[in-house]
Amino acid sequence: MEQLYNSVIEALIFASDEPLKPAEIIRAIHGIDGEDVEITPGDIDAAVELLNERYSLESHAFTIMRVAEGYLYSTRQQFAKYLGFLSSEKSKRRLSQAALETLAIVAYKQPITKPEVESLRGVNSDYTINTLLEKNLIAIAGRSETIGRPILYSTTEEFLRYFGLNKISDLPKPREIEEIMQDEDFLEQKRKLLMNAVEENLEKSMESSGEDAGTTE
Amino acid sequence: MEQLYNSVIEALIFASDEPLKPAEIIRAIHGIDGEDVEITPGDIDAAVELLNERYSLESHAFTIMRVAEGYLYSTRQQFAKYLGFLSSEKSKRRLSQAALETLAIVAYKQPITKPEVESLRGVNSDYTINTLLEKNLIAIAGRSETIGRPILYSTTEEFLRYFGLNKISDLPKPREIEEIMQDEDFLEQKRKLLMNAVEENLEKSMESSGEDAGTTE
């Protein structure tokens, strides 16, 4: 690949507001300079690697991320606090626990129907699924062949972008059930216990016994 | 001004979705690091100047422009043709609201005539129907037997492929969309009804199974 294309690749990714796929970069270069320009996805990945090394060396504030099987510029994490101060975008609420639970189920079991999600969560999920559809984090992916032919849902490219993932398989694997059962310590339950149990009792016991009543169990 | 702020300024301008004014940059830095940090609009302009010199020296594909009394990034002119190619490729794939409406009606009511589409939309739909025909998302499917024998339209294979559907009946029914689009108020009411129903059963089974279960209040 010619040297010039390093800069073309830089410009194309820089000017894109969504993860830019290697195929799109190649199409633009072929579209302008002709089909006989030799350039492969591997070339592009190497160019991106090079660019990132230079940004790091030259200590620039941004880097190219691999997201949703494409490339997208982002600032480095260390500036988050300054950016967060000005940005209205990021002051947006985080996803609710319900939304995250539902997304986790859809991400690992996709494509999946709403009844299946609901039976796993034990709660009605109409509202959550609608929220996720509106946010384009999940999408309708056809119908199941089971009785009633319920709608199937799967995650989207926006899901990958939102969580900074290159592909679904970048998510850690869920633990096996056997493994969970062997847990001596249901860590997360403990955390919840510490977080929100007994606030009132705690206060009371602090009042009455004074001192180090903070150890709640 | 401290060296660090060169990078902070770089990151802030990079992530801003409109030309970023010096006052905003100062506000963010003061907001995070305290009001006593000394930084003037002149410092910021000098920092931008420095960044641009470096981009030029390091031959990067972008530069910071001064626009509307603020700063914003832009890719260099010489890459315009590649960007133009990409953006026209992308704009090709955007569907206007009018076209989407028409497509939705054809998808759900097919085969359907233009007058029927127009009576549902309440506006003349010549242009959008032609656009959709050109894009091969809808096609002529014969003529209606009614007076004047108007042309009937239906969706195409291309339509199914785009939306990842196997057949038209895979489209969610309005009832299903209704279900997931319900607002929270409605869900709450539904739950209350369910609650009352289950409650009765619950009390009955508590009475019959005896023991200590009933003494909970």
Place this chain on the structure above:
Amino acid sequence: MYRIRLDQFEGPLDLLLFFIKRDEINIYDIPISRITKEFLEYVNLIKVLDLEIAGDFILMASTLMHIKVRMLLPREIDEKGEEIDPRAELVQRLLEYKRYKEMSEELSFFESETRKLFWRGNFEHDEKEAPPEYEVLLKNVSVYDLAKVFKNILMKATKKEPVHEIKKMPVTIDEQIEYIMAKFESFNELHFLSIVTGMREKIRIVVTFIALLELVKMGRLGLRESSNFNDFVMYKLNNGTTV
């Protein structure tokens, strides 16, 4: 009794897992009686608080009651001849739920990390050679969008009250009398269809027909059958007599 902020629980399974952890219960040997009792206490609380999740909790409560009753009955036997623990299914559900709850924490972590990243904010000022013409096609349009748009159209369409609008007629009978008589200036006989052919609005044809009846009443025109059953012939009269 611990006081728990109920809205912190995503649902009945979440609450049950909490009890199990808190009381260090062996998940294989859940004391169903005790846990049912506790669960019901919380359900009552939810009812008082009128939380919207109450329905799902009550559903679980009835499941627990059901298990409790089955525990009192002789054990059912599976095909291998082993006793079926009435709690087995619930345990399986709890573990499976826990599994995805853990994954939601992973997602939450990825979310936090990604929120520290800021994508480039302003793209409009990049120098682009303008695409020749604006073409329309599909991008970022999902099946859901399509369905939602259709639903909104239907809602709009059904909301429209049937409005009986009285439109001012674009034609008058007098005008059409003149129109017909003008035609008869060069003919003594005309087919009805020949004078209405080419009229675009239905109303114009109707008014023309009424004008014709008016002319017949006035004795200025007469009518007779045509060889074509869908048409008839008009002929000029002079004060009731054929010209």
